[in-house]
Amino acid sequence: MGFLTTKQQIFILLPIILLIILSIVLNITDKNYNKQQFYxxxxxxxxxxxxxxxxxxxxxxxxxxxxxxxxxxxxxxxxxxxxxxxxxxxxxxxxxxxxxxxxxxxxxxxxxxxxxxx
CATH class of the missing domain: 2.40.50 (OB fold (Dihydrolipoamide Acetyltransferase, E2P))
Incomplete structure (x- = not known):
């Protein structure tokens, strides 16, 4: 992303990275995650x-x-x-x-x- 400044890159990429990390944490802490294979x-x-x-x-x-x-x-x-x-x-x-x-x-x-x- 050479056309954006460093602050703009951080402003765009930070929410995307946070959403990915949040979805991974939610999948790990899901109580029914292990049950899905049996369902x-x-x-x-x-x-x-x-x-x-x-x-x-x-x-x-x-x-x-x-x-x-x-x-x-x-x-x-x-x-x-x-x-x-x-x-x-x-x-x-x-x-x-x-x-x-x-x-x-x-x-x-x-x-x-x-x-x-x-």
């Missing part, structure tokens, strides 16, 4: 594939409705088998696994709470 995952269907994904270092559960869930807690991963039915709504952090033996598993992805109902 966006959804699906309803039978488990087709339960496989480790080396690109995100988590287990990917593929469902029959062509959606997938990424899980990192070994407790719930070991309980989900092929042909189990999973229901996960879009704006929730929990999902329900319906097992073949008529039991249900409630799992909260954010708090990592596991509850089995027989």
């Amino acid at each position: 966006n995952q959804y699906g309803e269907g039978r488990v087709v594939l339960n496989d480790y994904n080396s690109s995100c270092h988590c287990h990917t559960i593929k469902l029959s409705d062509s959606q997938s869930l990424n899980l990192d807690d070994i407790r719930i991963i070991s309980m989900i088998k092929k042909n189990d039915w999973i229901v996960k709504k879009k704006n929730n952090t929990f999902f329900i696994v319906y097992k073949a033996d008529q039991s249900r598993i409630f799992y909260d992805m954010y708090n990592k709470n596991l509850k089995i109902i027989k």
Whole structure:
């Protein structure tokens, strides 16, 4: 910006830099920032594939409705088998696994709470 003086450059660039820093600080201090990855995952269907994904270092559960869930807690991963039915709504952090033996598993992805109902 050779056509502006130094004071004009500071007057123009300072608010832009402050807005960028403010947006970064707001994203870091957002209470729901960590929950967003769980809100966006959804699906309803039978488990087709339960496989480790080396690109995100988590287990990917593929469902029959062509959606997938990424899980990192070994407790719930070991309980989900092929042909189990999973229901996960879009704006929730929990999902329900319906097992073949008529039991249900409630799992909260954010708090990592596991509850089995027989």
